[in-house]
Amino acid sequence: MARDITIGLDCGTGGARALVADAAGQVLAMATQDYPTHYPRPGWATQNPADWWRAACGAVREAIARAGVDPARVAAICADGTSSTLVALDAELAPVAEAILWMDNRASPQARRIEATGHPALRRSRAGVSAETALPKILWLRENAPDLFGRTRWFVEMADYLALRLSGRLTLGQNLTINRWFYDPRRGGWPQDFLQAIGLGAITGLFPPEMPALGAPIGPLTAEAALALGLPRDVLVVAGGTDAYVAMLGLNTLRPGQTALITGTSHLVLPVVAEDVEIAGLFGPHPDCVTPGTFVMEGGQVSSGAILRWWHDLLHAAGDGYGALLREAEAAPPGANGLVVLDFWQGNRNPYTDYDLQGAIWGLTLKHSRAEVTRALMEAVALGTANILGRLTQKGIGVESMTLAGGVLRSPFWVQMHADATGTRLLIPEVGEVTALGAAIAASVGAGLHGTLTAAAERMVRIRDEVLPDPERHARFRAQMELYLETHDALRPLMHRMAARSRANPLPA
Numbered sequence: 001m002a003r004d005i006t007i008g009l010d011c012g013t014g015g016a017r018a019l020v021a022d023a024a025g026q027v028l029a030m031a032t033q034d035y036p037t038h039y040p041r042p043g044w045a046t047q048n049p050a051d052w053w054r055a056a057c058g059a060v061r062e063a064i065a066r067a068g069v070d071p072a073r074v075a076a077i078c079a080d081g082t083s084s085t086l087v088a089l090d091a092e093l094a095p096v097a098e099a100i101l102w103m104d105n106r107a108s109p110q111a112r113r114i115e116a117t118g119h120p121a122l123r124r125s126r127a128g129v130s131a132e133t134a135l136p137k138i139l140w141l142r143e144n145a146p147d148l149f150g151r152t153r154w155f156v157e158m159a160d161y162l163a164l165r166l167s168g169r170l171t172l173g174q175n176l177t178i179n180r181w182f183y184d185p186r187r188g189g190w191p192q193d194f195l196q197a198i199g200l201g202a203i204t205g206l207f208p209p210e211m212p213a214l215g216a217p218i219g220p221l222t223a224e225a226a227l228a229l230g231l232p233r234d235v236l237v238v239a240g241g242t243d244a245y246v247a248m249l250g251l252n253t254l255r256p257g258q259t260a261l262i263t264g265t266s267h268l269v270l271p272v273v274a275e276d277v278e279i280a281g282l283f284g285p286h287p288d289c290v291t292p293g294t295f296v297m298e299g300g301q302v303s304s305g306a307i308l309r310w311w312h313d314l315l316h317a318a319g320d321g322y323g324a325l326l327r328e329a330e331a332a333p334p335g336a337n338g339l340v341v342l343d344f345w346q347g348n349r350n351p352y353t354d355y356d357l358q359g360a361i362w363g364l365t366l367k368h369s370r371a372e373v374t375r376a377l378m379e380a381v382a383l384g385t386a387n388i389l390g391r392l393t394q395k396g397i398g399v400e401s402m403t404l405a406g407g408v409l410r411s412p413f414w415v416q417m418h419a420d421a422t423g424t425r426l427l428i429p430e431v432g433e434v435t436a437l438g439a440a441i442a443a444s445v446g447a448g449l450h451g452t453l454t455a456a457a458e459r460m461v462r463i464r465d466e467v468l469p470d471p472e473r474h475a476r477f478r479a480q481m482e483l484y485l486e487t488h489d490a491l492r493p494l495m496h497r498m499a500a501r502s503r504a505n506p507l508p509a
Contacts (some may be wrong), residue, residue, distance in 0.1 A: 002074035008439030009056055009214060011081045011158060012243060013037065013265040013306075014100070016055035018063040019436035020074075023136040023449045025460025027431055028069060031062035037101060042502055043108075043346070043355075045101035049087055052158065053165050053474060057228040075446035076236040077229075078215075078439040079166065081158030083242035085179050086130045088141070088152040093164060096151045100137050101427065103266070103302055103346050107136035107357040109503070113197045114139070121182050123195035127281045128353030132302070133180050139200060154207050167224040167237035167454045172207055176212040177239025179298065183211075186287050212239035214246070214290060215445040215453050238446030240439055244300075245290050245466035246269040249441040250434030251403040252461035254291050254454050259399050261418070261426070262435070263406035265309075266349075269388050271399065273508055281351025281391040291453055297397075299350035299388035304381040305407045307345050307359070315370070328371035329378055330413045334459070334476055336372040338363045340483050341380035342491065351391050352488070356499035360491055378414055379477075381423035383484045386477065389422050400423040403463070406432035420473035421481075428465040437461070 005028070008019040015034035023028050030315050035051035055077070084102040087095055100106075108131040115122065116130040122129065129136065134155065141149045156164070157176050164170055174183040177183035182191055212218055218237045226233040240246055244262045244379055248270055258273035261267070273295050276285050285295030303310075312322055340363050347355030361376065389399055404426045408414045419426050431437050441456045450456035 005073045006440045006443035007077040008436040009079040016059045018059035020067040023438040029057045029067035033058040043105045045104040046098040060229045076443035078238040078240045078443035079162035080240040080243045080246040085158040087161045089154040091153040105131045107131045107140040108355040110139040111136040119194045121191035124465045131355040149162040167219045170208045171210045173241045174211045179286045210397035214241045215442040217446040238443045246438040247435040250438030252457040259402045261402040263408035265306045267304040270301040271297045297439035301384045303345035329374040332371040332375040339376035339377045343380040382417045386421045402425040419469040423474045426467040430462040430464040
């Protein structure tokens with residue numbers, strides 16, 4: 001029997017998604033199972049790794065059943081995860097506490113101290129050190145939770161934990177360490193003097209030494225995992241990585257000049273460049289973290305789709321009210337009758353890299369309706385994306401088109417808004433679940449069904465549509481952008497004072 005099927009397992013912020021595909025990129029089935037996020041204090045966000053595994057197993061079983069294929073045809077499985085979701089493991093490889101989710105910003109003071117060192121290793125963080133990333137979180141644990149830190153034998157990320165549960169092998173994916181952990185394969189690997197300077201001199205002893213590249217084979221499923229997933233034991237586990245970078249495979253944006261726009265709970269803009277160029281306000285260039293010989297720049301919004309979900313949940317304690325909200329927003333006038341919103345509900349990743357910023361809405365009057373507030377929130381997210389692209393154009397890097405993925409695709413209205421705000425042509429892939437497809441593409445390379453990630457993406461990804469910006473609406477958004485930028489400048493000092501007050505007087509856990 002041909003072993004021509006791969007499974008992409010995408011574990012995002014809200015749940016696990018399993019996608020079953022053949023070597024030509026035909027999606028045979030998908031399934032999703034959710035898991036909760038906990039918010040024990042303002043700015044904190046955690047998840048239970050046991051919930052990830054439960055949802056992953058359920059999603060894979062359901063997807064295989066929906067596909068109606070013989071599990072014996074499955075050649076490989078690859079799991080990606082949210083970036084900078086830190087898992088502390090004990091000597092028995094069990095989590096010592098809930099994972100610190102990527103959006104958790106408790107380590108903002110540690111991030112600022114790391115940034116203040118000015119060390120050369122920070123060249124790929126000229127935008128500033130993100131409080132989301134692993135090293136500030138590890139430093140926070142050492143300083144604020146010494147008992148937990150003392151029980152930790154290994155630090156890994158979400159994708160590594162899933163690979164561990166699948167294969168029984170402890171790894172730390174190279175894709176993750178390059179784009180988030182300051183590992184640089186072109187400059188000797190771990191920057192030991194930098195780690196020493198920030199107070200984590202011996203920390204690499206808590207990092208797994210096995211660091212497979214994206215798409216590299218790890219090993220077969222364990223007997224326990226095979227039973228839980230309903231798959232043969234000889235199914236190969238392949239190294240994944242950061243969900244958004246894996247999505248670049250599913251978008252086939254792997255060559256210089258191509259840009260991925262990943263949308264969902266958060267947004268990411270990921271241009272591929274050929275040169276080692278630094279851009280103020282953006283992260284990167286990250287060398288060889290997706291495909292060898294190229295660099296990836298990164299700009300992102302911490303809370304984008306999460307803002308719309310927050311608003312929806314405030315208004316709809318039960319049931320799905322998104323359809324009504326979007327229809328109302330589309331009928332509201334552009335500019336929402338003078339409402340201005342800053343999309344910083346969990347701080348700002350780029351271009352300010354400031355996690356002491358908070359969300360803001362101003363211009364409200366008694367005339368404003370729910371529809372106008374919804375529209376203003378959606379416009380703010382689109383303006384946040386345009387603000388990131390502005391840093392690229394200032395450096396002379398043109399973005400002629402972006403290939404779009406994620407939750408925004410569920411709203412053609414919001415897709416068009418992103419095109420209008422950025423003034424950029426958007427390409428829409430045939431398969432919308434590009435992160436899970438990207439994981440399936442990586443699995444196909446690990447299993448030998450394709451020779452390289454680039455060749456696999458060329459074979460398995462197709463574009464079905466494009467969306468062009470409207471010149472008149474784009475001009476209107478440029479005027480809104482001026483207010484957006486001025487609002488940030490005006491409110492930043494007040495927001496910093498509020499963040500300091502919150503840290504000094506935290507709510508009880």
